[in-house]
Amino acid sequence: PPWLSRFGYFCQRFKSKYIPFLPKLTPQFLLCTHLSFRSPGFGLFLVAETTNGTFLSAELASNPQGQGAAVLPEDLGVNCAKLLLEEIHRGGCVDSINQSLILLLMTLGQQDVSKVLLGPLSPYTIEFLRHLRSYFQVMFKIETKSFEDERKGGEKVLMTCVGIGFSNLSKTVR
Secondary structure (H helix, E strand, O other): OHHHHHHHHHHHHHHHHHOOOOOOOOOOOOOOOHHHHHOOOOEEEEEEEOOOOOEEEEEEEOOOOOOOOOOOHHHHHHHHHHHHHHHHHHOEOOOHHHHHHHHHHHHHOOOOEEEEEEOOOOHHHHHHHHHHHHHHOOOOEEEEEOOOOOOOOOOEEEEEEEOOOOOOOOOOOO
C-alpha cells in the first residue's frame, strides 16, 4: 500500500531534522498474510537502539473507523517519531511502556538485590509499585540520578529491591 512509503518518508524527514547524524531510517515491515492490508486502520512501531545496546520504542495507531477524525499517515509518522524522541530523552535501560514489566520481574526474581536505571516514572508505573507493595510486600529503594554535566536527557531513577524468590509453579511438589 502507498501509505507504507509515506510513513517512512515523513519519519525519515522528521528524524533527519532533529538527529542528523543517525544513518538512514529503513523501516522493516513484516507481512504475515496478504489479508493484513485490507484493514481500514494502520499503526506504526518505531525502535531505536542506543550505543550501549538498549532498545527504546514508541508506537501509535490511527483512530478506529467512526471514532474521531481520520489521521493521515504522514501525521501519524511524525507524531510517532516525536514519541520516540521523547523516549530517547527520558532514557534509562527500559522505555516507559515496559517499566512496570521490569519491576515485576525484579520482584519475582531471586532473593537477591536487583537494580535497574529508569527514566522518569510514568503514572502507570507509580500505581504499579503500589500494587507490588500490597500483593508481594516488596518495597523499592528509589534514588534519583541527574546527569546535568553530561547532557544525558531527563532525570533518571535507580530502582533497587530484593526479589521474593518466586519459583516455577509447574514443578511437582514431593
